Amino acid sequence: MTTAATEETPRQRPPQESLATASGTDSGSKDIGRLIVQGTDQHGIVASISALLSEAGANIVSLDQHSSDPEGGQFFQRTVFSLPHLPARLEELREKLDARLTGELGLSWQLVEARQRKRVAVFVSKSDHCLLDLLWRQRRGELPMDIVMVVSNHPDLAKDVRPFGIPYFHVPASGGKVEAERRHLELLAGNVDLVVLARYMQIITEDFLEAVGVPVINIHHSFLPAFIGAGPYQKAKDRGVKLIGATAHYVTKDLDEGPIIEQDAIRVSHRDSAQDLARSGADVERRVLSRAVAAHCEDRILREGNTTVVF
Numbered sequence: 001m002t003t004a005a006t007e008e009t010p011r012q013r014p015p016q017e018s019l020a021t022a023s024g025t026d027s028g029s030k031d032i033g034r035l036i037v038q039g040t041d042q043h044g045i046v047a048s049i050s051a052l053l054s055e056a057g058a059n060i061v062s063l064d065q066h067s068s069d070p071e072g073g074q075f076f077q078r079t080v081f082s083l084p085h086l087p088a089r090l091e092e093l094r095e096k097l098d099a100r101l102t103g104e105l106g107l108s109w110q111l112v113e114a115r116q117r118k119r120v121a122v123f124v125s126k127s128d129h130c131l132l133d134l135l136w137r138q139r140r141g142e143l144p145m146d147i148v149m150v151v152s153n154h155p156d157l158a159k160d161v162r163p164f165g166i167p168y169f170h171v172p173a174s175g176g177k178v179e180a181e182r183r184h185l186e187l188l189a190g191n192v193d194l195v196v197l198a199r200y201m202q203i204i205t206e207d208f209l210e211a212v213g214v215p216v217i218n219i220h221h222s223f224l225p226a227f228i229g230a231g232p233y234q235k236a237k238d239r240g241v242k243l244i245g246a247t248a249h250y251v252t253k254d255l256d257e258g259p260i261i262e263q264d265a266i267r268v269s270h271r272d273s274a275q276d277l278a279r280s281g282a283d284v285e286r287r288v289l290s291r292a293v294a295a296h297c298e299d300r301i302l303r304e305g306n307t308t309v310v311f
């Protein structure tokens with residue numbers, strides 16, 4: 001049984017508005033595009049992309065590129081460009097990109113409008129700090145995204161979400177994982193571009209990950225690969241570590257083993273209890289998660305097997 005704390009249906013995509021994102025150069029204006037390219041490295045890719053955009057009348061605003069091996073590995077590039085009347089030019093541009101990048105160079109690519117903000121569902125359990133940090137940063141315009149729903153296996157945080165005017169859906173885990181995930185998929189279907197697990201303490205099944213069709217980002221409260229699974233702060237205390245940290249990663253069926261996006265750490269000492277570690281660690285979790293979500297929403301993350309390239 002799901003109880004909607006504020007609204008019965010997830011919010012639809014809000015009207016687009018221009019937004020100055022954290023990166024500054026990649027504004028949300030309607031004429032800014034992002035071209036993400038990756039594939040087998042070869043001579044002339046950068047020139048081909050630059051020539052194609054130039055021929056279309058685009059001006060390259062920023063460009064990040066990485067080759068995994070100078071002798072021939074994987075190629076990664078993120079190009080931000082401005083092109084007058086971009087929305088009306090998208091189809092023509094995509095046809096040229098398909099012919100040149102896919103047809104001639106065998107590369108994969110994605111062309112997005114910078115103004116298209118990602119629609120995000122945030123999953124939580126009882127810890128509020130990561131959720132509230134995302135809501136607060138979104139409200140301040142620091143994250144180019146729209147949180148369209150919060151989903152939780154507990155009712156506790158409904159009162160904290162209500163002031164933000166965002167739907168809160170309580171989907172109890174007591175009804176079993178299959179039923180809970182069925183309801184999750186019902187809520188998410190076609191309404192979101194990204195799911196963020198903000199200290200959500202339920203293990204996601206492989207079936208869900210295959211069905212949801214969008215990336216899922218988790219914040220794990222340890223510096224992975226240390227202390228995978230539940231209770232990492234107690235494990236850290238028991239091990240007597242002098243650094244603790246947090247890791248944001250894409251979620252895969254293998255618990256806390258997905259591609260790492262962002263990490264950070266702080267010093268601790270023998271004087272800190274496990275509760276002290278959790279308190280200090282919460283700030284690191286919030287910082288790491290917001291950096292990872294910003295990178296994803298600005299299309300700065302490319303996947304290379306079980307790792308990432310983050311521009």
Ligand SMILES: Nc1nc2c(c(=O)[nH]1)N[C@@H](CN(C=O)c1ccc(C(=O)N[C@@H](CCC(=O)O)C(=O)O)cc1)CN2
Nearest residue numbers: 201202203204218219220229230251252253254255256
């Ligand atoms: N398929 C995945 N699901 C989840 C991941 C992941 O990487 N892959 N990350 C976790 C978050 N997490 C640590 O960051 C975590 C959450 C919960 C547990 C856990 O063992 N929880 C319960 C069991 C709950 C259940 O059966 O679903 C427990 O405490 O026993 C460990 C790690 C989110 N999900």
